[in-house]
Amino acid sequence: MKPKLDPIVLEIIHSKISSIIEEMRIVLFHSGYSTVLRESEDGSAGLLDAELRTVAVSKKLPLHFGSFAAIAGHLHHYYKTEDLAEGDVIVFNHPYAGNVTHPNDTVVLMPVFADGRLAAYTATLAHKADLGGPRAATLAQDLWEEGLVIPPTKLYVRGQVNPEIERFIAANSRIPVETLGDLRGQVAACRVGAERVQRLCARFGTGVVRDGWAELTARVAAQLRDALAAMPDGTQEAEGLLDHDGISHDRPRRVHVAVEKSGREILFDFSGSDDQARGPVNVTSALIKNTCYFGLMAMTDAGLPFNHGFVDVVKTKFREGTIVCPRPGAPVSYYVPLAYLTADVVLHALGKFVPEKAVGSSGGGGGVRITSAGGKSGKPWVFMELLDTALGASSKQDGVSLIHGTLGVGQFRPGPIEIHETEFPMRVVRFDVRADSGGPGKFRGGLGCTREYQLLEHAAVRVRGKGDMRSKFPPWGVLGGKPARTGFYAVNGKELAETVREAPLEPGDIVQVNMNAGGGWGDPLERDPELVLGDVLDGYVSIHGAREDYGVVIRPEEISIDWAATRKLRAERRGDSKK
Numbered sequence: 001m002k003p004k005l006d007p008i009v010l011e012i013i014h015s016k017i018s019s020i021i022e023e024m025r026i027v028l029f030h031s032g033y034s035t036v037l038r039e040s041e042d043g044s045a046g047l048l049d050a051e052l053r054t055v056a057v058s059k060k061l062p063l064h065f066g067s068f069a070a071i072a073g074h075l076h077h078y079y080k081t082e083d084l085a086e087g088d089v090i091v092f093n094h095p096y097a098g099n100v101t102h103p104n105d106t107v108v109l110m111p112v113f114a115d116g117r118l119a120a121y122t123a124t125l126a127h128k129a130d131l132g133g134p135r136a137a138t139l140a141q142d143l144w145e146e147g148l149v150i151p152p153t154k155l156y157v158r159g160q161v162n163p164e165i166e167r168f169i170a171a172n173s174r175i176p177v178e179t180l181g182d183l184r185g186q187v188a189a190c191r192v193g194a195e196r197v198q199r200l201c202a203r204f205g206t207g208v209v210r211d212g213w214a215e216l217t218a219r220v221a222a223q224l225r226d227a228l229a230a231m232p233d234g235t236q237e238a239e240g241l242l243d244h245d246g247i248s249h250d251r252p253r254r255v256h257v258a259v260e261k262s263g264r265e266i267l268f269d270f271s272g273s274d275d276q277a278r279g280p281v282n283v284t285s286a287l288i289k290n291t292c293y294f295g296l297m298a299m300t301d302a303g304l305p306f307n308h309g310f311v312d313v314v315k316t317k318f319r320e321g322t323i324v325c326p327r328p329g330a331p332v333s334y335y336v337p338l339a340y341l342t343a344d345v346v347l348h349a350l351g352k353f354v355p356e357k358a359v360g361s362s363g364g365g366g367g368v369r370i371t372s373a374g375g376k377s378g379k380p381w382v383f384m385e386l387l388d389t390a391l392g393a394s395s396k397q398d399g400v401s402l403i404h405g406t407l408g409v410g411q412f413r414p415g416p417i418e419i420h421e422t423e424f425p426m427r428v429v430r431f432d433v434r435a436d437s438g439g440p441g442k443f444r445g446g447l448g449c450t451r452e453y454q455l456l457e458h459a460a461v462r463v464r465g466k467g468d469m470r471s472k473f474p475p476w477g478v479l480g481g482k483p484a485r486t487g488f489y490a491v492n493g494k495e496l497a498e499t500v501r502e503a504p505l506e507p508g509d510i511v512q513v514n515m516n517a518g519g520g521w522g523d524p525l526e527r528d529p530e531l532v533l534g535d536v537l538d539g540y541v542s543i544h545g546a547r548e549d550y551g552v553v554i555r556p557e558e559i560s561i562d563w564a565a566t567r568k569l570r571a572e573r574r575g576d577s578k579k
Contacts, residue, residue, distance in 0.1 A: 035420065119201055132173060358478045376457060383420070
């Protein structure tokens with residue numbers, strides 16, 4: 001029987017791995033060349049043990065935990081442990097071979113050796129603004145149309161870069177300098193992590209560190225099971241709909257989950273979801289599992305660290321060939337709308353077990369991508385940044401405004417305006433909250449944003465449906481709360497139709513991007529009129545919205561509440577609702 005770990009040593013190990021992940025993140029973002037990595041921070045860092053079980057990842061970006069957790073199921077098909085040596089670096093972006101999002105997300109994996117033996121892996125994941133593939137005017141209908149696909153491949157061998165692999169990747173990108181710069185930054189972050197792990201092993205011994213990681217994972221699993229035991233048993237279901245798949249605009253796409261909870265066990269069954277789509281909105285099952293890990297953390301203990309304990313506890317069931325478990329080769333490049341929708345569906349189902357923790361739907365993810373084949377410089381450029389939606393309201397507070405949905409809640413953000421205007425031929429002429437966008441309720445849903453870009457040379461903006469494909473079925477409210485208002489794209493004040501995939505831009509044109517908001521919680525007529533007045537003063541709710549959505553009459557001359565008119569209007573509304 002192994003001796004019990006010294007609790008002080010265990011806490012030091014816990015603290016060290018957290019600091020290793022944070023240092024890797026800092027190196028990753030400070031080394032980034034592209035604005036989507038350097039400024040919007042679309043990237044993550046992870047630490048895995050020698051068996052590829054996830055030891056730690058950043059909690060600031062729940063979206064990417066699934067990619068690290070899935071590596072173990074694929075890497076052995078390409079490399080055995082004995083094939084790896086110190087200084088090796090593996091790169092891949094294949095959505096069905098370890099990276100579970102889409103081909104634009106590239107994983108860099110570095111084996112870490114201590115005392116001559118494999119002790120761990122450090123890993124980074126970062127979005128690449130361009131890895132080939134079609135422009136937005138055409139949508140991919142299989143994986144091979146989505147751009148360069150890389151299975152696990154050695155980018156470095158015993159510390160020496162393979163220049164042929166770098167040249168191959170660069171040749172498949174419209175912006176090779178930014179692409180290789182970001183990739184090298186990922187390698188640098190992995191190296192820093194590897195050095196810190198080796199120091200940790202030298203300090204305490206590789207065996208002690210390994211046992212400490214196992215104990216931390218077991219702790220998370222035990223805490224999750226204890227939390228499950230406190231929840232009522234039963235089965236709850238929820239579903240959500242996307243407007244379309246980008247190709248068949250008259251056919252909504254449904255994700256459905258049945259959550260079965262018994263004692264200390266839980267199963268998420270997605271078998272009832274729609275068949276996989278022709279368009280690229282499909283999501284791999286490994287990423288869908290990640291929405292379950294996130295949802296369970298949110299409903300039980302948000303203080304838990306993300307590690308393999310979630311994988312040990314959460315059970316899932318899928319039907320192959322569905323939109324949430326597509327067959328290998330199905331397109332996934334527009335996975336974001338369905339991934340975020342699924343996270344909301346999971347939270348909705350779990351909220352039925354614990355109504356006091358139910359939340360309105362978030363506004364999802366999303367961003368903007370503007371490209372040019374080459375203006376005055378003669379070189380192609382790709383501008384991409386992630387934009388803010390909002391969270392749904394809860395039983396205790398309004399939803400958070402100007403935040404990137406659920407799965408990117410702690411990290412994704414728009415970049416600095418000064419940076420964009422310096423590096424791209426554009427001006428950012430507006431950045432604002434969208435008044436009246438939050439779902440009305442006793443607690444209001446968070447507000448989405450509006451951002452406007454004026455182009456200084458010819459370009460094109462990609463359009464991914466209205467409201468990130470949720471305009472027909474907007475983010476819902478709960479327990480009497482109302483749905484949020486969804487976003488849209490406009491050029492020079494004219495809203496673009498949902499069938500538009502790419503809009504050409506002339507110098508001087510202004511692109512307006514409006515993002516979704518979050519759903520409300522509870523009856524809007526129960527919202528404190530003083531809170532409604534505060535929202536009006538802050539510009540979050542208009543005077544018209546105060547009356548129509550909340551039954552609160554605001555005197556426009558002095559911006560104050562007309563209490564008599566408010567009581568009368570609310571009484572009339574309540575009377576009408578009972579008829």
